[in-house]
Structure formats: C-alpha cells, structure tokens
Amino acid sequence: MANPKIGRRSIFRGKADGYRVQAVITKVGGKAFETHRKKLRMLVQSVTGRVPATVSDADVVESMARGEYETTEYLRRMAIEQGQK
Numbered sequence: 001m002a003n004p005k006i007g008r009r010s011i012f013r014g015k016a017d018g019y020r021v022q023a024v025i026t027k028v029g030g031k032a033f034e035t036h037r038k039k040l041r042m043l044v045q046s047v048t049g050r051v052p053a054t055v056s057d058a059d060v061v062e063s064m065a066r067g068e069y070e071t072t073e074y075l076r077r078m079a080i081e082q083g084q085k
Contacts, residue, residue, distance in 0.1 A: 011044060011052060011059040012074070021061065036060050040071070047075040048082075 025033065037060045044052050063071045 010056055011040070012062045013078070015058065033060060036064055043068075043072065044075060047072060048079040 037055050040060060040063045041052055041055050043063075044050070044055070066074065
C-alpha cells in the first residue's frame with residue numbers, strides 16, 4: 001500500500017490503496033521518462049491553468065499508463081471539481 005506521507009505532492013488522487021512499483025530503466029528510457037515528465041507538467045498547466053510545483057515519478061508512470069486522452073480527461077474533471085479554469 002502506498003504511504004500518503006512519503007514523497008512529493010501528487011497530481012493524481014486516490015493512491016492510498018494503489019499499486020507500488022519500482023524500476024531501474026536504461027539511460028534512453030530515463031531520457032524519455034524525463035521528457036514525459038515535462039510534457040505532463042505542460043499538460044497540467046494547459047488544462048488546469050496552474051503550474052504544478054512538482055511532478056512525481058508516480059505521476060509520470062500513472063500518466064503513461066493512462067495515456068494522453070485519459071490523463072487529459074482526468075485533469076479536466078479535477079479542474080472542474082477544484083474550481084479551476
């Protein structure tokens with residue numbers, strides 16, 4: 001079970017009962033991972049109008065697993081619930 005007190009603030013909610021993953025990836029994979037982190041930061045800003053202070057590794061993995069469409073829809077729903085944009 002994920003510990004909500006550990007790590008950075010998360011873009012995605014409801015991870016208390018989520019899956020825990022750990023990985024070591026290649027330098028090429030790491031570069032692609034960091035590129036996706038930057039894209040996710042820009043997507044959050046574009047959809048919600050706010051710049052996230054951080055984008056955690058877990059947020060990057062979650063976004064990659066969901067895909068761009070599902071991530072965008074999730075961010076739109078969260079923005080509406082939080083009264084953003």
